[in-house]
Amino acid sequence: MSRLYDRVALIGLGLIASSMAHAIRQAGLAGEVAGYDIDAGHRETAREIGLCDVICDSAAEAAQGADLVMLCVPVGAMGAVAEDIAPVLKPGATVSDTGSVKRAVIDAVVPALPDGVHFIAGHPLAGTEQSGPRAGFAALFSGRWCILVPNGAPQAAQDRLAAFWTGMGAHVDWMDADHHDLVLAVTSHTPHLIAYTMVGVADDLGRVTDSEVVKYSAAGFRDFTRIAASDPTMWRDVFLSNKEATLEILGRFTEELFALQRAIRTGDGQQLHDYFTRTRAIRRGIIEAGQDTAAPDFGRGGGTKAGGGNA
Amino acid sequence: MSRLYDRVALIGLGLIASSMAHAIRQAGLAGEVAGYDIDAGHRETAREIGLCDVICDSAAEAAQGADLVMLCVPVGAMGAVAEDIAPVLKPGATVSDTGSVKRAVIDAVVPALPDGVHFIAGHPLAGTEQSGPRAGFAALFSGRWCILVPNGAPQAAQDRLAAFWTGMGAHVDWMDADHHDLVLAVTSHTPHLIAYTMVGVADDLGRVTDSEVVKYSAAGFRDFTRIAASDPTMWRDVFLSNKEATLEILGRFTEELFALQRAIRTGDGQQLHDYFTRTRAIRRGIIEAGQDTAAPDFGRGGGTKAGGGNA
Known part of the structure; x- marks a missing residue:
């Protein structure tokens, strides 16, 4: 895989960004990866394990000079981060995100960005119930879907970001922000609330x-x-920022x-x-679509047949 | 493991009974295992794969001469099976079951049984979403709980049945029927309805x-x-026969x-x-109690870290 970006900045070093750091390095997708997390302990951990090439002490420092800035923070924090980094963003840079809701993120981020910087919203459908910079692993996105919302960005920028996700092992789909939010309310947000x-x-x-x-x-x-052990802050923001679709699906439920x-x-x-x-x-x-296997497992893992269903 | 019963009859050759057949054979718990299923196709399959020592063409034929008769049929069919086999039951025999509801099964089975035959209700907390005589495997009960309801049976009969389940790899707990039904309404029945x-x-x-x-x-x-791919007949009967506890938990939910x-x-x-x-x-x-691992998996199995959580 050839290098796609000279410098990638990962803002928010949780499960997703730390998995991206491993996957980017493994596939050689970037010349340099800079990381930042608002939590000093997470920055310290990230330095200890050598997660990125450099861990910065501010989001702006990490974003400076980056060709791609990935916002990997809870949905509710996206707007503030965009304002922080806006003054240092390189002309022609792409800003993207990994949030679970797309309309609210676009509404919060786009107004903060300077002209000449493109925002392409993104959502990798991958994760575990674990969080923090130690939770990541390179194979997290392997064979999973990443939904991207073009948001009017130039074709070349769209193609490059799609290649970046493909390089990390994901399949890419393009979708309108509102439709994304409805689909995810059905397949993920409402099921999580119920759990x-x-x-x-x-x-x-x-x-x-x-x-x-x-x-x-x-x-x-x-x-x-x-499911219910997932990160509370992330999920609070998901429900608050995908309110309409979640309430609609809850009503049907x-x-x-x-x-x-x-x-x-x-x-x-x-x-x-x-x-x-x-x-x-x-x-x-779902089994035919290859999103799961027919093997009886019930979340027990380990690859044995000693599954855990019961009544 | 020494032989605990000379003849065990398994009535209803689904996932549970077929797993028992494998586990009994592996541990040498019975001199002979006789099987019966109301579905002629299932009997044929069971004969083909040599599931039991003998597959009979009626429940009564299977139960005749058995020291232990296990009723492994949907909860709503328990009473009718008990009536079928009652005339041939050996004095001193133990009848048990594997149903997911206990009060309704006791109420349906006990009146049909002759004097001198003991009913000890049982529920192994194990399963997968698959069903039928080919679905079984010996390790299904390994490390899982089996809840038994003594129902006034003699201590020796209780001890023997507990040893039988332990011999198949399960941990045994004794519980009152009503409490069982409430606990399971919380941990299993209502979650299944929601799914x-x-x-x-x-x-x-x-x-x-x-x-x-x-x-x-x-x-x-x-x-x-x-979860929602589980056997429809079994689950219909669970909800109809654990109505009060399920409705109570649904109300709270x-x-x-x-x-x-x-x-x-x-x-x-x-x-x-x-x-x-x-x-x-x-x-x-739950992780500390050893009922699951902390490994991120989300039901994907295969023992890799490529888990499937997302938002």
Whole structure:
């Protein structure tokens, strides 16, 4: 892979940026990678493990002279970072981001940027429930989708950023910001909120002890706790900045849930059976699309067949 | 491991019974294993793969002369099977089951059994989203909990059944039927209903195509589809027969969900952040209890670090 950018700046050294640092280095995509995190401890850790070529003490220092500045901070912090770095941005530079919401990020970042600097919004659909500069690994994006929003940037800048993500192992798709936000509300944001809620309910229930919840949490619930262990700040910002789509999907979700709840209350076994039969088809589609394997696993990992489903 | 029963009958040759057949054979827990399934195709498959020592053409034939009869059928079919086998049961035999609900099974099975036959209800907390006689594997119960409900059986019968499950690799706990049903409503039944619902909503949404749902379903939603791919008949029966506890937990769930929904609508970031921070603790408890690993995986399996979380 040939070098695509002379200098890349990674702002916010969490799971995504630290994985990018490893992947960029592995594929030789940049001449130099500069990093910055608002947390001094994270900067210290990043220096210790040699995450980037240089770790700077301000976002502007990292962004100065960069051909590509990646904003890898929580969605709610994007606008402030853009204002910080705007005065030092190189003419013709590309600014991009890795936030989970796209419309709100575009609205916050674009007005802060100087003329001649292009913003292309981005969202790699990859991650784990772990965070911080030690959480990253080069293969995080391998075979995963990265959605990019062109936002009127020149074709050459779009092509270069797409090649950059492809170089890190991702498949690239282009999408409108609003459609991205709706799709992600369905496939990610609402499911996360539901998982958080269910884990909270379990914790609250006086008659079932926490140790029982922990001890007997196979399958379904264990997957929920994994989801619900994700970074609180990141997820707070996701829900606040993708409010409309999340509330719309939540409304549909509770409508459906009430219908199933009613079927349980009235003993309508046929309705339940029909519903559960239909949902099997989507799972098959996901396996056929190569987004998961048919191997029984239930989040246990380790590659054995000792899966964890239960009822 | 020494032989615990001369003849074990497995009624219903799905994932659980077929895994038991492998585990019993591997550990030498029974002199003979007889199997029966109501589906002629499943009986044929079981014969082809040599799942049991003998596959019978009726439940009564399988149960005849057995020291242990395991009912591994959907919860709603337990009572009818008990009636079928009652006339041939050996005096002193133990009947048990593997259903996901315990009160309803006890109420359905016990009245059908003759005097001198003991019913000890059971529930191994293990499974995958796959079903049928080919789905089983010997390690399914390894390190997982099996909850047993003594139901007044003699101590010797209880000890023997506990040794049987331990011999298949499980840890055994004894519990009251009603408490079991509440604990499982929290840790398994309600999470499954929620996952089914969310997958159904995604499928219904006209503006997001099924292919987009499939393509961009990393993390949260992919875990949901795995859960929602479980056997429809089994789950229909679970909800119909654990109605009260499920409806109670669903009520609490929607109450909490509405509170978070309101926080999103009003932009109360502090409430969201506090809630999401709290749910992280339960996840840590589950890892510390050895029910899962800290490795980032998100249901992808394969033992690599290429996990699939995203937002």
